[in-house]
Amino acid sequence: MDSEIPINSNKWFQNWFDSEHYLKLYHGRDNSEAGKLAKLICKSTGIQSGSSVLDLGCGAGRHAIMFSKLGFKVTGYDLSRHLLLEAKSGAICQETKLSLVRGDIRNLPFKSKFDLVLNIFTSWGYFESDLENLTVLKNAVSLKRDGGFFVLDFLNAEYVKKNLIPSSITEFQGVTYSEERYIRDERVIKSIKFCDGNGEKCFKESVRLFDHDQIIEVFKETGVSNISLFGDYDGSRFEKSNSPRIICLVS
Template identity: 30%
Template sequence: MEWFESWFDTPYYHLLYSNRDYTEAENFITKLTSELQLPQSAKIIDLACGKGRHSVFLNKLGYDVLGLDLSRQSIEHNKQFENQTLIFNVHDMRNPIDYDPVDAVFNLFTSFGYFDNEDDDRKVFQSVCNALKKDGYFVLDYLNEEFVRNTLVPETTITRGEIDFKISKKIEGRHIVKDITFEADGKSHHYFEKVKLHTLDAIKNYAEESGFERIKIWGDYQLNDFNKDTSLRCINLFKKK
């Protein structure tokens, strides 16, 4: 089992990241959909949707949304939000998406770069391209490789309730590895996250191989211009040729 298959399905993963800023996320989605000028009837896939916060908000904005995620527990949780224009399904992003062509696919908050094999990365881009209408948009919200390398904090402890998550980070080859240990429910737990430090050129190459053109890069959730040395994020906007 891959690290993301086991870690993402635990309650501890969601507890560790429970401080995520919903207001920031909603403001980002509002700015993004306005920038793309998506009509309210547009169909959007939220790829790697997690517990559905972006999918639900997109649906509230009037969009027809399909939320996809590998975690069965997350999808089961999300089923409570479903309606005629909001659906959730279990899906591996490397596999073809069996759905009518959509106007946009969003992959948000570093939900890419988990795979060791480059062919798996290519499969994601190809799957997304095949799911889009002509001139459809693919938004890949990714980490900024240069910023990560320059600001890495090797050791930290994050407390959530009664649990102290001890986190160590290091760069191994082309990956950033986050080691996570903690005590909970009378047991010692150990998980890790491993994300590939894709360069701008590598991402662009994957996109072009699959039939995309990169038309914009933003550097943060306020959609400011990207700076490779200082930007917190690397938010790629691709258009299907």
């Protein structure tokens, strides 16, 4: 189903995530990372099979399918019609079930709450307005049941600033993708250029680099009492300077 909300078609995330080339560029992503994160979340929360899970920004369903196969009742929410169709197809191929809803993460249509709410693999920080980005986080936390959990898996801003790779080239199915990365106005921006049978194309990604202190402050404003931090999908302790991720488990 589609949630009844206006969608602005000129946003980078809508244009890029609905392009067939998005999944082609990132074809190397597999289930190993998704499996690690799912295992870490299940171990850290103790959440039981059969519990309800909401995956906000589920994309092509890599993580949602993983949780469904582990026995959870999973709802995936995403703006991209193209990626939701991929998620549906993936669930069918892997003989598991997903409930998929299309809509903008700034406008959550859910009336019931969930045992586990996920916003993972950098599915946050897309909007130009800090207020919009922070409100998304607060609204997501509000959808967890009492005694439930919210998990944010995001870039570690300090690590990104120290280790950003300025450029790279990827080839897949006869197409060469040229990527350039830079930081401007506290956003990490990626420019993606390539040529296919329809000529030269250019897309971009732009993510607001909220740091550790800013993220923790937002969670405190929601009134949550317990926040556990990890620095990678193996469950390593979070270190501001050295951890590639900031994974927040909020209860």
